């Protein structure tokens with residue numbers, strides 16, 4: 001078993017506060033990444049409309065939603081649509097989930113024919129039905145098999161292959177460091193680490209010490225994930241862990257400003273916060289427009305029901321909005337409702 005984690009406030013900084021953290025640019029394999037803020041793969045969230053919105057707010061590298069290798073094999077329409085992109089939506093990474101090597105290689109071939117620039121293999125998903133199939137984070141319990149899958153993917157690769165892992169299965173089974181070393185040996189070009197265990201799911205604090213330890217032990221880039229909700233968190237993760245970049249996940253939901261604001265904070269040390277209701281309403285309209293283009297009005301409105309409480313968090317009457325969300329069925333109803341907030 002690997003060493004127990006240090007509490008986050010005991011972790012020594014890996015970078016000096018005088019370091020210019022706004023200096024962007026690192027490489028994953030031969031791919032230049034011009035940012036330290038990457039939009040995470042987010043199932044049900046990071047579709048083309050959400051990615052386009054985030055890119056409008058300064059996101060320079062984004063991931064698709066997680067793609068199931070079996071669904072690619074059986075040509076699921078939904079999964080195919082998850083790979084839809086446009087000129088603005090670049091550079092783009094895709095993430096694939098699976099266990100069966102033939103299915104994974106098939107998915108890789110399909111993805112490598114698109115404009116996707118990087119392929120991430122998911123060894124982090126904690127969803128019960130996924131783990132029961134021995135996929136996602138369950139592969140962290142089978143390090144040999146995980147490394148052999150990654151080796152086969154890297155041998156078949158025309159774009160860099162990365163892997164997303166968690167800290168481990170439970171607090172008594174933290175194995176991210178040894179797994180990351182194996183992945184490096186298997187040819188992975190970078191490792192993404194969500195610094196929580198499978199048992200934590202998305203709860204409790206992310207353990208930045210494990211990210212720092214992985215960074216100390218491998219030579220490939222390490223991208224950290226967990227508790228990144230604002231510019232100060234971005235800086236804290238970069239400073240405490242020395243990681244090469246940060247994944248923005250829940251922190252971008254209802255808050256696409258996080259990309260611009262974090263870049264500004266890293267550069268100037270000054271915080272900008274989105275405060276006006278007018279700005280939020282403008283962004284909701286933009287998001288709704290992008291989603292309508294992708295799905296049509298009806299589905300876009302349904303989808304926006306998920307995002308509205310996040311956009312309106314903390315503003316007066318937010319509760320009232322939550323109460324009537326289920327009644328919103330048309331674009332007009334949604335726009336009329338938000339106009340009452342202005």
Ligand SMILES: Cc1cc2nc3c(=O)[nH]c(=O)nc-3n(C[C@H](O)[C@H](O)[C@H](O)COP(=O)(O)O)c2cc1C
Pocket residue numbers: 040041042043044045065066095122124125164194202206225226227228229247248249250251
């Ligand atoms: C709604 C939702 C969907 C997610 N989907 C994926 C996914 O498809 N693939 C993945 O690797 N991680 C996924 N994650 C995990 C995030 O990428 C990220 O690692 C995690 O949320 C920790 O970061 P945070 O604490 O800053 O949100 C998802 C998280 C959320 C909240």
